[in-house]
Amino acid sequence: MGDKDSLASPAPGQTGDSASPTSLAALDATKLNITLAKTLKPLQPIETLRFGQTFSDHMIVATFDPEIGWSAPEVKPHGPITLDPACSCFQYGGNVFEGMKAYLGPDGKARLFRPDMNMRRLERSCARLALPPIDGDVVLELVKCLVDLEKRWIPKESGYSLYLRPTVIATRPGLGVIASDHAMLYILASPTGPYYEVLKPxxxxxxxxxxxxxxxxxxxxxxxxxxxxxxxxxxxxxxxxxxxxxxxxxxxxxxxxxxxxxxxxxxxxxxxxxxxxxxxxxxxxxxxxxxxxxxxxxxxxxxxxxxxxxxxxxxxxxxxxxxxxxxxxxxxxxxxxxxxxxxxxxxxxxxxxxxxxxxxxxxxxxxxxxxxxxxxxxxxxxxxxxxxxxxxxx
Amino acid sequence: MGDKDSLASPAPGQTGDSASPTSLAALDATKLNITLAKTLKPLQPIETLRFGQTFSDHMIVATFDPEIGWSAPEVKPHGPITLDPACSCFQYGGNVFEGMKAYLGPDGKARLFRPDMNMRRLERSCARLALPPIDGDVVLELVKCLVDLEKRWIPKESGYSLYLRPTVIATRPGLGVIASDHAMLYILASPTGPYYEVLKPxxxxxxxxxxxxxxxxxxxxxxxxxxxxxxxxxxxxxxxxxxxxxxxxxxxxxxxxxxxxxxxxxxxxxxxxxxxxxxxxxxxxxxxxxxxxxxxxxxxxxxxxxxxxxxxxxxxxxxxxxxxxxxxxxxxxxxxxxxxxxxxxxxxxxxxxxxxxxxxxxxxxxxxxxxxxxxxxxxxxxxxxxxxxxxxxx
CATH class of the missing domain: 3.20.10.10 (D-amino Acid Aminotransferase, subunit A, domain 2)
Known part of the structure; x- marks a missing residue:
């Protein structure tokens, strides 16, 4: 039940034959454009937080095009994304993610826990699915920007944190069983508490x-x-x-x-x-x-x-x-x-x-x-x- | 690196505890709403067709909500879909699809090839990923509607056909490693030719x-x-x-x-x-x-x-x-x-x-x-x- 394109050679851009890798724009955190939400949401009482259901005001998004490379990343209001229904992310599952948490310390500073490990894994996950290459160190800069921007969303209580979800999805807008030469990175932030009130086995x-x-x-x-x-x-x-x-x-x-x-x-x-x-x-x-x-x-x-x-x-x-x-x-x-x-x-x-x-x-x-x-x-x-x-x- | 919700019991609606299955609306092809494109695209010369790159004027879409069941399916202009970035389809890969072709016969009739086999497989694929249940016979009715509506897109030449891509994606709008209790069905149509001009090995x-x-x-x-x-x-x-x-x-x-x-x-x-x-x-x-x-x-x-x-x-x-x-x-x-x-x-x-x-x-x-x-x-x-x-x- 193969797709016809499953017989084809890699698409242009897949093996660097349409544009040399050096001519493509790298993901660059210094290019971050910021569009803030017009109104900010009220913080939710921490007792009502359920994992992964509440999101902060903003997210960070960047896109990869095989002719251009990575777009300037953008802080924008958290909200829906719009994609071609033929995109690889729907058809062939070319999606990876990371899970991280930012905690508020007694010194009032926000902290991530060993985020370099998440970033190296994100790079490996992208490579394993033949997604466009991504620099985890730059993604980490973006994660830190989002944490800083959304600091009010980190609950002060012990065991609570701001869960961060960097996600890379395959956005090649066409059918055919072949690596995606388009991608979208987005980073979501979601306040969360401990799973157990008491540590129930x-x-x-x-x-x-x-x-x-x-x-x-x-x-x-x-x-x-x-x-x-x-x-x-x-x-x-x-x-x-x-x-x-x-x-x-x-x-x-x-x-x-x-x-x-x-x-x-x-x-x-x-x-x-x-x-x-x-x-x-x-x-x-x-x-x-x-x-x-x-x-x-x-x-x-x-x-x-x-x-x-x-x-x-x-x-x-x-x-x-x-x-x-x-x-x-x-x-x-x-x-x-x-x-x-x-x-x-x-x-x-x-x-x-x-x-x-x-x-x-x-x-x-x-x-x-x-x-x-x-x-x-x-x-x-x-x-x-x-x-x-x-x-x-x- | 688990999500917190990975410890939780199935979400409401997953095991029928929020609404009994009988109270949920079934997918119903007779409820099809039709919104036609305002202008139709010109047909593309068949020599320029590349698999999965050209799509017809319309697609069919229906959505599943755990409280309501399946929406009335809709014919609408082929175009982008908009989703929450936390949806399971991006995060946990809960997506399935089918590939089918409609051919134009010498009698001028459009034909599908053993579509019942595709529909039984679609049902099995959905069940395997714990997607909401779907009636393949109804999906087939919808496929036939789309083929009938897009008949002008089926090339007359032997070896050419209208490739059909029924897709079901998981649209639960939240993080947490758990079955999706929301889904979207869509059916795309793409004119296509033989992979080889000559049957190149x-x-x-x-x-x-x-x-x-x-x-x-x-x-x-x-x-x-x-x-x-x-x-x-x-x-x-x-x-x-x-x-x-x-x-x-x-x-x-x-x-x-x-x-x-x-x-x-x-x-x-x-x-x-x-x-x-x-x-x-x-x-x-x-x-x-x-x-x-x-x-x-x-x-x-x-x-x-x-x-x-x-x-x-x-x-x-x-x-x-x-x-x-x-x-x-x-x-x-x-x-x-x-x-x-x-x-x-x-x-x-x-x-x-x-x-x-x-x-x-x-x-x-x-x-x-x-x-x-x-x-x-x-x-x-x-x-x-x-x-x-x-x-x-x-």
Whole structure:
């Protein structure tokens, strides 16, 4: 059922044959044009915030044309975008995004958390879908501009933040299975709170018949098409009474991710030297999460061990449902943690697998998860300085 | 890096808890509202048609709202669509489409080719991404309306047609990794010609490090996110001098699809009883193509064997690059065919694999491919009646 153009060579501009890359305009934050909203929206009471439903007054937009390059980016009122219905973003899924948060510190300054990691991932995601190249450092400048402009939207309360969503979509206005030589970058800002009022544990259903990611696929990139295939399994899990899915991979039922988050287990060691902190390796089927990398870095830092009151042995390695069952039966499975930008660190209390529930001990977040969450929030909210992870805006 | 909402239960309307399915309006072709373009575009000379670049005067649009159901569908001038930038279609890739063609027969009637197969697949694709349910029979009524309205856009010349692109996109206007409870259906019409003036053979680069589809994924559905991950490998193949990719799967290098098309090989049999027509089985990693199914059906029909002048033994089975190399070295590999709605049937002349080229004999399409192409075009263009495959519009 191929499109006819699927036989064609790359379109002009795709391989630099219509215009040399050097003649195309680069994305340039210094060219930012600002069109402010005529009236500003009232801030919403923080109790009524629901994730991703409220947006600030403005967004930033820039477009890529294969003959011109990147347009001057523009701050404009947050609002709808208008596109040709034949655009690749609708037809062939050539869309990528990032999720970041800006926090207001006790010093009144807005901070991003390790935004360079998001930007490098955005560059890789764009390259993986053959979108026009984008300079993440410039995108970060634009993100900082938006944070600065929308500072009144960052809630002052701990655990609240301004969620930022840089998105790049493929806007080639025609059918044909070929890389998009047009693109649009936009950055949205949405005030958001902690997912839990109390840190309520999440139940997971381990699933192996639906597979989120696979070697040679796009599971290691933040591309839009990774997410919608999980919606039907997620609905089925919800109907069975579970909050989310634990994605397994392969005949040996390797544990990969939970929902759209990374997943860690805390395992008591036989030698009595603290605990193992285990998560799946970055083999292309796992999203390289910023919070994941941060927890692994903290876990290998003796200074953090003191704060955590336990020695942690971080391990990125393949582990399976059989391992989890064994650790559980031996009483070594101490904590199971969901890790991601939105949740930061959250507890899992049970895993449904083949008709049985593996129950995680305790009634909420355990000591390791609690220590991670506290430390990362302290850094994000500017109460602690730590290795330059908190980046002040602008 | 999960969204906070990825922990949440399905949104209202997702599981029918906000409004019972029976209270929602069904898509209804009899409610079609028609707003005609004020001026009609001039028809383009057929020599200048490029696939998917020219569109007819009108499109059909309908929207799904979780509280109301489907809106009355509307014929309106072909043009841009306006959406919230937080919509799922941009963020989470919840988009599906179909490709179909309307042909003008010698009797002056417009015909679709087995459109019921496209509509069942559209229903399955929507269900796979947890999009709101859609009745393919009603979509087909709308497609027929559009074909009837745009009949002047169907070129009269053999091999030319009006390509139709029913598309369903996820329009939930908010972030959060959850099924979209809003959707938009639109149907575009684009006049198109044969890909080749002469049936120029296509070269393929066999690729196993990038994997198009995998068990438990969406390769058996026509979802937008299946396509963009192939753009980078396609560009690399083009830089190596190949027109398209032959997607392999698994350690044993199973042959699956070519570009965005199904793939067949014609193999001389040892028993002298004609040829085997071999294609990969529908195991979830292969798109169930309409042209694929039609070739398989023709290949098992003795009446077609007479037209083809050879006895065909159709086989849907796993076969590998090792098999292709063996068949080639034994002189049994007679033809390799690309099969899809856009190309119909096209020849492959070589397959690059591990630094060597496997050369397919002959200088163009072989006798089996030629017979398939002629028969299917005869049915599509209304010169032959065959099992009800040609469906007159309206």
């Amino acid at each position: 999440v139940s997971l259903l381990a699933v192996s018949d639906n597979v989120r990611a696979w070697p040679g696929g796009t599971g290691g990139h933040k591309v839009a098409g990774n997410y919608s295939p999980g919606f039907l399994p997620q609905r089925i899990a919800a109907e069975k009474g579970y909050n989310q899915i634990l994605w397994l991979f392969g005949d040996d039922r390797r544990v990969t991710e939970a929902g759209a988050m990374n997943f860690f287990v805390v395992i008591k060691r036989d030698d009595g030297d603290g605990v193992d902190l285990i998560t799946a390796p970055l083999d292309g089927t796992i999203l390289p999460g910023v919070t994941r990398a941060s927890c692994l870095a903290l876990a290998s830092d003796p200074e953090f061990h003191k704060e955590c009151c336990v020695r942690l042995h971080p391990q990125e390695k393949v582990y399976t449902m059989s391992d989890i069952i064994k650790w559980s039966s031996e009483g070594k499975l101490l904590e199971a943690l969901l890790i991601g930008t939105a949740v930061i660190v959250g507890p899992c209390n049970k895993i449904g697998y083949e008709g049985e529930d593996i129950v995680i001990p305790g009634t909420g977040m355990g000591p390791v998860g609690t220590a991670f969450r506290k430390k990362i929030l302290d850094i994000q909210e500017g109460r602690t300085e730590w290795k330059g992870w908190g980046v002040v805006c602008p | 296509v070269s393929l680069l066999a690729v196993s490090d990038n994997v198009r589809a995998w068990p438990g994924g969406t390769g058996g559905h026509k979802v937008a996110g299946n396509y963009s991950p192939g753009f980078l490998p396609q560009r690399i193949a083009a830089e190596k001098g190949y027109n398209q990719i032959l997607w392999l799967f698994g350690d044993d290098r199973r042959v699956t699809e070519a570009g965005a098309m199904n793939f067949f090989v014609v193999i001389k049999r040892d028993d002298g009883d004609g040829v085997d027509l071999i294609t990969a089985p529908l195991d979830g990693t292969i798109l169930p193509g309409v042209t694929r199914a039609s070739c398989l059906a023709l290949a098992s029909d003795p009446e077609f064997h007479k037209e083809c002048c050879v006895r065909l033994h159709p086989q849907e089975k796993v076969y590998t690059m090792s098999d292709i190399i063996k068949w080639s070295s034994e002189g049994k590999l007679l033809e390799a065919l690309l099969i899809g709605t856009a190309v119909i049937v096209g020849p492959c002349n070589k397959i690059g694999y591990e630094g060597e080229d496997i050369v397919i004999p002959g200088t163009g399409m072989g006798p089996v491919g030629t017979a398939f192409r002629k028969k299917i075009l005869d049915i599509q263009e209304g010169r032959t009646e065959w099992k009800g495959w040609g469906v007159v519009c309206p």
